[in-house]
Amino acid sequence: MNGVALIDPALAGARHLLRQLNPAAAEFNDGYRMLVELVPEAIWINCGGQIVYANPAALRMFGACDPALLSGSEALARVPLESRHQMAQFVSVDAGCTQQPPRCPLQLRRLDGTLVDVEYFGCAVRFNDCESVMNVAHDVTERREHEQAIEHQATHDLLTGLPNRALFLDRLALAIRRAERHHGRLAVMFVDLDKFKHVNDTLGHAAGDQLLCTVGARLAQCVRDADTVARLGGDEFVLLLDHPLGESTPAMVAERVARRLGEPVTLGGHEHVVTGSVGISIYPDDGGQAEELLRQADIAMYRAKEGGRNGFQFFTHDMQSRLDARMMLEQGLHRALQRDEFVLHYQPQVDLRSGRVVGVEALLRWQSPELGLVQPFQFIPVAEESSLITQIGQWVLDRACATLRAWLDAGVPVVPIAVNVAASQFADMAMDQVVRATLARHGVEPRLLELELTESLSMEDPEASVALMHRLKATGISMSIDDFGTGYSNLAYLKRFPVDKLKIDQSFTRGLTCEPGDRAIVTAVIRMAHSLGLRAIAEGVETEGQLRVLAEQGCDEVQGFYFSRALSGSAMVAMLAGQAKIGLAPAAVACERRTVLLAAADPLLREDLLRVAGRAGYHVLLAHSVDDAYELLAGNAVGVVLAGQELAGDSAIGFFGRIKHMHPRTVRVLVTDDTSATNLADAINRGSIHQFATRPWCDAMLDGLLATSYSYYERSCNEGTEVSG
Numbered sequence: 001m002n003g004v005a006l007i008d009p010a011l012a013g014a015r016h017l018l019r020q021l022n023p024a025a026a027e028f029n030d031g032y033r034m035l036v037e038l039v040p041e042a043i044w045i046n047c048g049g050q051i052v053y054a055n056p057a058a059l060r061m062f063g064a065c066d067p068a069l070l071s072g073s074e075a076l077a078r079v080p081l082e083s084r085h086q087m088a089q090f091v092s093v094d095a096g097c098t099q100q101p102p103r104c105p106l107q108l109r110r111l112d113g114t115l116v117d118v119e120y121f122g123c124a125v126r127f128n129d130c131e132s133v134m135n136v137a138h139d140v141t142e143r144r145e146h147e148q149a150i151e152h153q154a155t156h157d158l159l160t161g162l163p164n165r166a167l168f169l170d171r172l173a174l175a176i177r178r179a180e181r182h183h184g185r186l187a188v189m190f191v192d193l194d195k196f197k198h199v200n201d202t203l204g205h206a207a208g209d210q211l212l213c214t215v216g217a218r219l220a221q222c223v224r225d226a227d228t229v230a231r232l233g234g235d236e237f238v239l240l241l242d243h244p245l246g247e248s249t250p251a252m253v254a255e256r257v258a259r260r261l262g263e264p265v266t267l268g269g270h271e272h273v274v275t276g277s278v279g280i281s282i283y284p285d286d287g288g289q290a291e292e293l294l295r296q297a298d299i300a301m302y303r304a305k306e307g308g309r310n311g312f313q314f315f316t317h318d319m320q321s322r323l324d325a326r327m328m329l330e331q332g333l334h335r336a337l338q339r340d341e342f343v344l345h346y347q348p349q350v351d352l353r354s355g356r357v358v359g360v361e362a363l364l365r366w367q368s369p370e371l372g373l374v375q376p377f378q379f380i381p382v383a384e385e386s387s388l389i390t391q392i393g394q395w396v397l398d399r400a401c402a403t404l405r406a407w408l409d410a411g412v413p414v415v416p417i418a419v420n421v422a423a424s425q426f427a428d429m430a431m432d433q434v435v436r437a438t439l440a441r442h443g444v445e446p447r448l449l450e451l452e453l454t455e456s457l458s459m460e461d462p463e464a465s466v467a468l469m470h471r472l473k474a475t476g477i478s479m480s481i482d483d484f485g486t487g488y489s490n491l492a493y494l495k496r497f498p499v500d501k502l503k504i505d506q507s508f509t510r511g512l513t514c515e516p517g518d519r520a521i522v523t524a525v526i527r528m529a530h531s532l533g534l535r536a537i538a539e540g541v542e543t544e545g546q547l548r549v550l551a552e553q554g555c556d557e558v559q560g561f562y563f564s565r566a567l568s569g570s571a572m573v574a575m576l577a578g579q580a581k582i583g584l585a586p587a588a589v590a591c592e593r594r595t596v597l598l599a600a601a602d603p604l605l606r607e608d609l610l611r612v613a614g615r616a617g618y619h620v621l622l623a624h625s626v627d628d629a630y631e632l633l634a635g636n637a638v639g640v641v642l643a644g645q646e647l648a649g650d651s652a653i654g655f656f657g658r659i660k661h662m663h664p665r666t667v668r669v670l671v672t673d674d675t676s677a678t679n680l681a682d683a684i685n686r687g688s689i690h691q692f693a694t695r696p697w698c699d700a701m702l703d704g705l706l707a708t709s710y711s712y713y714e715r716s717c718n719e720g721t722e723v724s725g
């Protein structure tokens with residue numbers, strides 16, 4: 001005994017104690033003494049309410065560097081109030097009894113006042129001939145800390161230290177029960193970062209991790225301490241705004257979140273601005289289950305993203321219905337594949353020089369027994385967001401090749417079939433093998449197959465796309481870039497894409513005759529295609545005016561309702577067999593036939609103009625609306641445009657402003673009531689209007705107006721200049 005471990009006067013008592021603990025031991029001997037001193041359990045004895053004995057482990061546990069600090073001290077001082085009740089049950093336990101109560105977890109107080117977690121056992125003993133209590137405690141601090149660390153890991157996100165999904169759902173369930181009792185409200189906010197993948201891909205995962213930690217910290221600053229911020233994984237965070245919750249609090253917090261996230265973050269030495277989309281669900285309005293509220297907030301978040309990102313949306317039951325409908329559609333598409341309910345229709349592509357059909361585009365339709373003929377815009381986006389598009393795409397490719405085989409076998413004058421390829425299909429880097437195998441299976445020459453790729457798909461991973469395109473090109477097929485101009489092309493890549501055609505998107509074709517900007521884009525795309533040695537095809541051609549402008553601009557091919565809608569396979573065969581041809585009448589030459597365009601909503605003005613112009617021998621084109629006027633201007637060489645102030649479809653000034661750009665040689669004359677309008681002065685100053693006349697008019701005045709305007713026009717034709725105002 002080194003004199004430190006045992007409190008001296010207690011030595012004899014300890015011997016007695018050990019004799020009691022082990023009745024088999026006749027005498028307390030050195031072995032038992034050492035045992036008491038060396039056991040890791042803290043052992044101390046109270047007698048008359050005072051500690052009379054403590055082994056070295058007890059001294060360590062209570063933080064007593066000197067045994068005298070414990071000896072004679074009040075035993076209850078080491079036991080917090082909350083633990084006394086548990087301890088009391090052991091006071092009467094007989095040390096020799098075989099049916100002892102199990103050890104119980106409680107806390108003891110160290111000399112410095114801090115608490116220590118222990119597993120405790122006690123029993124009544126006689127010590128120094130005095131009724132005493134022997135206490136045995138095992139310090140479980142380390143084990144508890146270890147357990148807590150494991151529990152923390154299981155309930156928290158390792159990267160940000162925020163609660164994870166499981167803990168969030170636990171807290172949400174508790175909060176719901178509390179809110180239920182107090183008739184309170186609470187909100188779940190689902191936050192998803194916009195374009196986080198881009199940060200990861202361009203700056204690396206370390207920068208991505210740093211960003212997630214910053215976002216987690218910022219979100220925590222947006223809410224009260226009682227609220228919860230959790231990370232569900234990836235770039236998904238979720239906030240629980242707990243009861244009590246003001247009516248406008250969720251929206252306010254969402255705005256705060258947007259402001260806080262929008263503050264620049266320095267990543268990789270550069271400042272970046274991050275935005276997030278937020279979906280919000282409310283208890284009890286939207287539901288009463290934790291999982292349900294979380295799912296609804298998630299649905300609302302998707303709607304916020306669809307709405308253009310960096311915004312927030314509250315969940316509505318309409319969103320749920322749409323989601324349900326979408327799931328039904330997805331299931332329907334699965335069945336459609338199994339039951340072979342898809343069909344291909346074919347839309348001809350016409351060469352503008354020869355007027356002949358030189359290709360067809362295969363367009364998918366779903367012949368659903370339940371829904372009827374479903375158009376692709378209704379189901380392709382759903383298929384694209386699920387894995388189904390790959391299977392559907394392969395079906396289309398297979399059916400297009402099977403059709404070519406059938407046409408060849410039937411002696412139809414076959415033209416190439418163009419097949420649309422969705423972005424996710426293109427992500428399949430073995431697509432060249434699929435194409436090769438499909439062509440071989442049907443015995444079809446590769447020159448008869450064209451793939452229509454979209455700009456965006458080729459830009460997702462441009463280097464991989466270039467490599468795949470070259471492999472596809474090596475199979476012998478041709479390729480075009482569909483919807484050209486609507487994506488975010490990197491033109492530097494365009495020259496590396498081994499494509500054959502650029503397909504002008506129909507939105508530009510639509511504006512060809514009336515939107516100077518659209519016409520400028522179409523002109524530029526045709527020129528760019530030709531400079532790169534590619535053909536240009538315009539889709540969505542619906543009018544002769546559009547066709548005429550495209551022909552003037554040197555576009556190679558057209559596709560659209562003007563020539564034909566998409567046809568069933570048999571109708572397409574009939575068209576190909578009939579060698580259909582598109583013809584284009586030459587535009588009138590203005591200087592040979594003095595052509596004026598009259599556009600007026602006022603019937604009186606129209607009648608007077610018609611009479612005066614007819615009498616003066618002009619070739620008169622009459623437009624009832626601006627759309628008519630654009631179409632007539634596209635199809636005829638018009639010298640003078642004379643319009644009344646009121647026009648169906650646009651204001652005369654807006655109309656003149658557009659045709660100034662698209663038909664700069666025309667002389668533009670306005671008949672108006674209101675000469676004081678500042679926009680009239682502006683239009684004259686900008687050169688949109690050359691002349692104007694006011695009410696009341698008479699034949700002589702209209703006659704004079706037409707004569708002077710036409711002579712302006714003829715002069716400018718002769719000089720080869722635009723007419724100046």
Ligand SMILES: Nc1nc2c(ncn2[C@@H]2O[C@H](COP(=O)(O)O[C@H]3[C@@H](O)[C@H](n4cnc5c(=O)[nH]c(N)nc54)O[C@@H]3COP(=O)(O)O)[C@@H](O)[C@H]2O)c(=O)[nH]1
Nearest residue numbers: 363364375376377380396420421422540541542559560561
């Ligand atoms: N991945 C795949 N996408 C496909 C497939 N089949 C079609 N689609 C894509 O679905 C979108 C809608 O197609 P659809 O309803 O068939 O419309 C096509 C034409 O009918 C339409 N079109 C053609 N001419 C005109 C016109 O003059 N006016 C007008 N309003 N519409 C017209 O344009 C669609 C052709 O588009 P595009 O492919 O860009 O040439 C559409 O995005 C299809 O691509 C498929 O098998 N796989």
